[in-house]
Amino acid sequence: xxxxxxxxxxxxxxxxxxxxxxxxxxxxxxxxxxxxxxxxxxxxxxxxxxxxxxxxxxxxxxxxxxxxxxxxxxxxxxxxxxxxxxxxxxxxxxxxxxxxxxxxxxxxxxxxxxxxxxxxxxxxxxxxxxxxxxxxxxxxxxxxxxxxxxxxxxxxxxxxxxxxxxxxxxxxxxxxxxxxxxxxxxxxxxxxxxxxxxxxxxxxxxxxxxxxxxxxxxxxxxxxxxxxxxxxxxxxxxxxxxxxxxxxxxxxxxxxxxxxxxxxxxxxxxxxxxxxxxxxxxxxxxxxxxxxxxxxxxxxxxxxxxxxxxxxxxxxxxxxxxxxxxxxxxxxxxxxxxxxxxxxxxxxxxxxxxxxxxxxxxxxxxxxxxxxxxxxxxxxxxxxxxxxxxxxxxxxxxxxxxxxxxxxxxxxxxxxxxxxxxxxxxxxxxxxxxxxxxxxxxxxxxxxxxxxxxxxxxxxxxxxxxxxxxxxxxxxxxxxxxxxxxxxxxxxxxxxxxxxxxxxxxxxxxxxxxxxxxxxxxxxxxxxxxxxxxxxxxxxxxxxxxxxxxxxxxxxxxxxxxxxxxxxxxxxxxxxxxxxxxxxxxxxxxxxxxxxxxxxxxxxxxxxxxxxxxxxxxxxxxxxxxxxxxxxxxxxxxxxxxxxxxxxxxxxxxxxxxxxxxxxxxxxxxxxxxxxxxxxxxxxx
Numbered sequence: 001x002x003x004x005x006x007x008x009x010x011x012x013x014x015x016x017x018x019x020x021x022x023x024x025x026x027x028x029x030x031x032x033x034x035x036x037x038x039x040x041x042x043x044x045x046x047x048x049x050x051x052x053x054x055x056x057x058x059x060x061x062x063x064x065x066x067x068x069x070x071x072x073x074x075x076x077x078x079x080x081x082x083x084x085x086x087x088x089x090x091x092x093x094x095x096x097x098x099x100x101x102x103x104x105x106x107x108x109x110x111x112x113x114x115x116x117x118x119x120x121x122x123x124x125x126x127x128x129x130x131x132x133x134x135x136x137x138x139x140x141x142x143x144x145x146x147x148x149x150x151x152x153x154x155x156x157x158x159x160x161x162x163x164x165x166x167x168x169x170x171x172x173x174x175x176x177x178x179x180x181x182x183x184x185x186x187x188x189x190x191x192x193x194x195x196x197x198x199x200x201x202x203x204x205x206x207x208x209x210x211x212x213x214x215x216x217x218x219x220x221x222x223x224x225x226x227x228x229x230x231x232x233x234x235x236x237x238x239x240x241x242x243x244x245x246x247x248x249x250x251x252x253x254x255x256x257x258x259x260x261x262x263x264x265x266x267x268x269x270x271x272x273x274x275x276x277x278x279x280x281x282x283x284x285x286x287x288x289x290x291x292x293x294x295x296x297x298x299x300x301x302x303x304x305x306x307x308x309x310x311x312x313x314x315x316x317x318x319x320x321x322x323x324x325x326x327x328x329x330x331x332x333x334x335x336x337x338x339x340x341x342x343x344x345x346x347x348x349x350x351x352x353x354x355x356x357x358x359x360x361x362x363x364x365x366x367x368x369x370x371x372x373x374x375x376x377x378x379x380x381x382x383x384x385x386x387x388x389x390x391x392x393x394x395x396x397x398x399x400x401x402x403x404x405x406x407x408x409x410x411x412x413x414x415x416x417x418x419x420x421x422x423x424x425x426x427x428x429x430x431x432x433x434x435x436x437x438x439x440x441x442x443x444x445x446x447x448x449x450x451x452x453x454x455x456x457x458x459x460x461x462x463x464x465x466x467x468x469x470x471x472x473x474x475x476x477x478x479x480x481x482x483x484x485x486x487x488x489x490x491x492x493x494x495x496x497x498x499x500x501x502x503x504x505x506x507x508x509x510x511x512x513x514x515x516x517x518x519x520x521x522x523x524x525x526x527x528x529x530x531x532x533x534x535x536x537x538x539x540x541x542x543x544x545x546x547x548x549x550x551x552x553x554x555x556x557x558x559x560x561x562x563x564x565x566x567x568x569x570x571x572x573x574x575x576x577x578x579x580x581x582x583x584x585x586x587x588x589x590x591x592x593x594x595x596x597x598x599x600x601x602x603x604x605x606x607x608x609x610x611x612x613x614x615x616x617x618x619x620x621x622x623x624x625x626x627x628x629x630x631x632x633x634x635x636x637x638x639x640x641x642x643x644x645x646x647x648x649x650x651x652x653x654x655x656x657x658x659x660x661x662x663x664x665x666x667x668x669x670x671x672x673x674x675x676x677x678x679x680x681x682x683x684x685x
Contacts, residue, residue: 054346062432063432064232069254073235074237083204084100089113092109107197115190119188121208122212122213123186129209131174133175137171142198144199146196149179152190191206222298232429232430268313272296274318275300285353287331293363329383340387344366345396348368350370350402355423359400361429362399362422374402394538413527414530421465431497441506443514452660453633453660454669455661459487459640460638465493480645486512489516517543528560555583561583570583570599574595574596577599592633592673608639612647
């Protein structure tokens with residue numbers, strides 16, 4: 001890419017005097033200076049998109065500092081009403097965990113749920129999706145519940161469905177029932193769920209789906225991409241796990257937005273126009289997102305174009321993608337040829353075109369290409385390889401997700417890249433603009449090494465940025481957190497992506513809470529499949545730097561560190577990540593190996609536990625075979641989707657009175673392993 005054309009002309013006569021030579025030197029120096037200045041301007045432009053800063057040694061960019069009070073909007077493609085929310089009307093039944101329960105023979109028939117004053121359903125056809133379960137099948141098929149959508153003002157029925165006992169396919173299993181209805185612009189409605197008293201019923205939630213809303217939320221997501229690039233001002237509250245808790249944690253305020261269209265009026269001057277995608281070719285949505293990020297435009301379906309081009313918005317059409325591409329291969333070939341040279345090559349975004357929110361605003365902000373290519377499909381793999389080979393080996397990142405996890409991570413590993421699960425990350429533009437000052441907590445004093453069975457528990461999946469943003473907030477808010485020693489995997493990339501939250505976690509951690517790096521350091525990769533040793537060394541060197549600054553001393557490696565294309569992974573970690581106390585890997589053997597005579601690595605005894613039993617039985621088995629003559633070390637990792645924090649507590653309580661069992665944090669665990677193997681227990685931190 002040519003960024004400037006500079007012609008430096010200097011006339012030099014043979015045998016000229018010293019003055020002429022000095023003039024020549026000055027002329028050449030001036031030429032060099034002009035070129036240097038032009039280059040600096042160009043490269044600074046590449047690293048500063050809008051107000052974003054992206055130094056060369058930084059894995060992900062930093063957005064500008066967010067506004068102190070953010071516009072809080074919901075970009076959920078459905079309006080969701082949780083049945084257990086006590087703010088709604090309930091005349092019968094009771095709150096039961098994730099729903100509202102009415103029991104046959106115990107509760108009287110009546111109004112199970114009433115949700116009034118719903119005024120934000122777009123005009124046109126919609127449907128209410130009611131999720132509920134029945135306790136048992138009755139011998140006769142009577143009505144169990146009546147579902148109604150009514151006009152708030154008149155009480156007139158807009159849609160109703162009676163659900164019978166035999167309409168349920170299974171007992172005690174959630175099932176969705178739909179109630180079609182239509183509303184006019186601004187029409188307020190209410191939802192009524194009336195239970196007949198026949199069969200125990202549990203109501204989970206009601207979701208209102210509208211084709212118009214689904215089209216609008218994607219457009220407003222792209223508005224966030226434009227607005228937040230220069231200064232983050234819009235925050236998406238569509239995920240209920242964390243609500244606004246992270247905003248409070250980092251000291252940011254918010255004001256709820258009642259009508260998302262008012263935001264388009266507010267920020268109209270920052271939007272340059274519209275990019276129209278082709279609904280007949282879904283992958284044009286990714287192309288449109290890429291173009292919109294480069295042109296400060298919003299992405300829109302054809303159905304919204306008349307409204308967006310008319311008063312009061314009057315947005316011009318910058319690019320119309322309708323009818324131009326027969327299929328996805330042609331879409332991404334065009335993206336590669338036309339727009340890939342203009343976007344960053346340090347990061348590429350992987351998003352299914354069905355997901356029109358969440359990570360897209362971040363993709364637009366950093367000027368990244370957005371693709372959805374399956375390495376298991378040869379034609380798609382060929383196009384994908386073109387993108388990946390252009391990215392910096394040992395440094396590049398694939399943010400988002402894959403059609404299939406294993407094949408996707410293998411593919412990026414082959415190109416010396418790491419995958420970062422982030423497709424449902426909602427607010428990285430806001431969170432990455434928070435303060436980068438991190439104050440890690442110190443590792444507690446190590447207990448004396450004895451002939452004991454040392455157990456270290458690890459909660460997995462912290463490499464996943466969307467997990468850290470959403471589900472992890474619920475775990476961190478548990479009232480009994482800190483009851484047991486545990487290792488919480490987190491991503492070192494939080495230094496860039498959500499530094500304010502990282503600092504908050506350190507500030508609020510107990511002595512039993514240890515943070516360790518999720519797989520595989522600076523992103524999820526299979527290091528034993530890397531072909532270039534220098535690139536792998538660079539990856540671990542950068543991982544070492546990030547982990548030191550993030551206050552992390554242990555890393556989990558997936559899948560193994562031996563065999564396949566590169567058998568030198570453990571030695572690379574030992575040499576290029578010397579600040580670590582140790583690392584875990586997959587395998588299930590519990591075997592401990594010392595790499596480079598300095599770095600302990602252990603194959604976890606349990607690599608990805610899925611039940612409370614996975615936390616208990618390995619310890620019992622170790623007790624049965626342990627001879628008591630030397631220390632034993634048991635590393636157990638479980639996933640947060642199937643194993644709760646309480647399960648860890650329950651397992652701990654099974655053995656807490658056994659004097660031969662000692663539960664320790666993962667960092668302390670590796671200090672003890674080091675001492676047992678006559679290594680320094682405190683390498684450079």
